[in-house]
Amino acid sequence: MNLTEVEYTRNLDATLRQMAETGLLLSSMAPEQPPKPNVMTIGWGNVGILWGRPVFTVYVRPSRFTFGCIEASDEFVVSVPTEQMRDVCMEAGSLSGRDVDKFARLGLTALEAAKVGAPLIAECVRHYECRVIHCNDVVDAEIDPAARADFYPEGNLHRIYYGQILRVTEKE
Numbered sequence: 001m002n003l004t005e006v007e008y009t010r011n012l013d014a015t016l017r018q019m020a021e022t023g024l025l026l027s028s029m030a031p032e033q034p035p036k037p038n039v040m041t042i043g044w045g046n047v048g049i050l051w052g053r054p055v056f057t058v059y060v061r062p063s064r065f066t067f068g069c070i071e072a073s074d075e076f077v078v079s080v081p082t083e084q085m086r087d088v089c090m091e092a093g094s095l096s097g098r099d100v101d102k103f104a105r106l107g108l109t110a111l112e113a114a115k116v117g118a119p120l121i122a123e124c125v126r127h128y129e130c131r132v133i134h135c136n137d138v139v140d141a142e143i144d145p146a147a148r149a150d151f152y153p154e155g156n157l158h159r160i161y162y163g164q165i166l167r168v169t170e171k172e
């Protein structure tokens with residue numbers, strides 16, 4: 001697998017387009033012995049600059065198994081799937097790592113990252129290795145009422161994780 005380190009701005013338009021198309025794959029390490037990689041699909045996220053650093057911001061509901069994984073490690077990887085991985089993204093976005101080893105079930109290959117413990121996904125085309133430098137919760141009282149009705153009828157408000165982008169790699 002030949003991966004090249006690139007600037008975080010490289011092909012950012014393609015990353016954001018893919019987030020809207022299939023979703024992106026968010027990997028983290030479950031705090032078990034031995035540690036177990038988990039993956040979930042995300043459809044929400046931002047890439048920008050905060051505190052003078054490149055940051056990937058992701059939105060994770062407390063009910064997700066991934067939530068506990070990020071809480072325990074303060075690390076995650078966002079990987080960009082191919083168009084052909086649409087079904088993988090649907091399954092990673094409906095099964096839970098609490099119940100099933102999604103890497104095994106979905107035929108995904110975990111690769112060691114350089115800067116974080118969470119894995120890259122060999123089948124994906126681009127990877128953002130991130131370390132959490134801040135988090136906060138969506139504030140119930142401050143959300144537009146229509147968005148609240150659509151997205152939070154049962155609460156479970158997202159926690160927003162600000163991941164400093166430590167390394168970006170892309171398939172050659």
Ligand SMILES: Cc1cc2nc3c(=O)[nH]c(=O)nc-3n(C[C@H](O)[C@H](O)[C@H](O)COP(=O)(O)O)c2cc1C
Nearest residue numbers: 023040041042043044060061065066093095096097
């Ligand atoms: C296209 C798509 C986008 C999604 N986006 C998000 C998201 O941004 N945040 C979130 O908390 N859940 C999102 N989900 C739901 C999670 O991926 C899903 O609940 C997953 O099963 C959680 O896995 P886990 O329990 O192993 O963490 C999305 C699901 C799909 C199919």
